[in-house]
Amino acid sequence: MDINLTLIGQTIAMIVFVWFCMKFVWPPIVGIIEERQTQIADGLAAAEKGTRALDEARVKVDQMVGEARTQARQIIDQANQRANAIIEEARGGATEERERILASAQAEIEQEINRARDELRAQVAQIAVAGAEKILAREIDPAAHRELLEQLARQI
Numbered sequence: 001m002d003i004n005l006t007l008i009g010q011t012i013a014m015i016v017f018v019w020f021c022m023k024f025v026w027p028p029i030v031g032i033i034e035e036r037q038t039q040i041a042d043g044l045a046a047a048e049k050g051t052r053a054l055d056e057a058r059v060k061v062d063q064m065v066g067e068a069r070t071q072a073r074q075i076i077d078q079a080n081q082r083a084n085a086i087i088e089e090a091r092g093g094a095t096e097e098r099e100r101i102l103a104s105a106q107a108e109i110e111q112e113i114n115r116a117r118d119e120l121r122a123q124v125a126q127i128a129v130a131g132a133e134k135i136l137a138r139e140i141d142p143a144a145h146r147e148l149l150e151q152l153a154r155q156i
Helices: 005-136 142-155
Strands: none
Touching (some): 005 142
């Protein structure tokens, strides 16, 4: 293998080509590669940050759901307590109303009994007077006889 001018020319051309590539072609390619690496790193960091944010959001959602369930239980318990209190108030009111109605009914019954007794006394007195008038006819004064029967009716 002989070293001739062609080989030297090709070597010089190769050196110039390598220098030209390293000076003008290689830096933009390296810049683009580094930029792409930065974009990929930023994307990975953003994805990691998104994953962490999603995990935090899930934790917050779980906490909020737990708090909502607790509040719902408290509201239901309060509603049940209020319902029980209303039922007890209604029972108490119904008991008072029943007692009042019973007392009113007892008073009415007593009044009716007294009226019936008075009417019965008056009827008994009339029957007694009529009977006594027929039996005694003229032996006793009717006014005196009526007075005796009214005293008898008051005693009954």
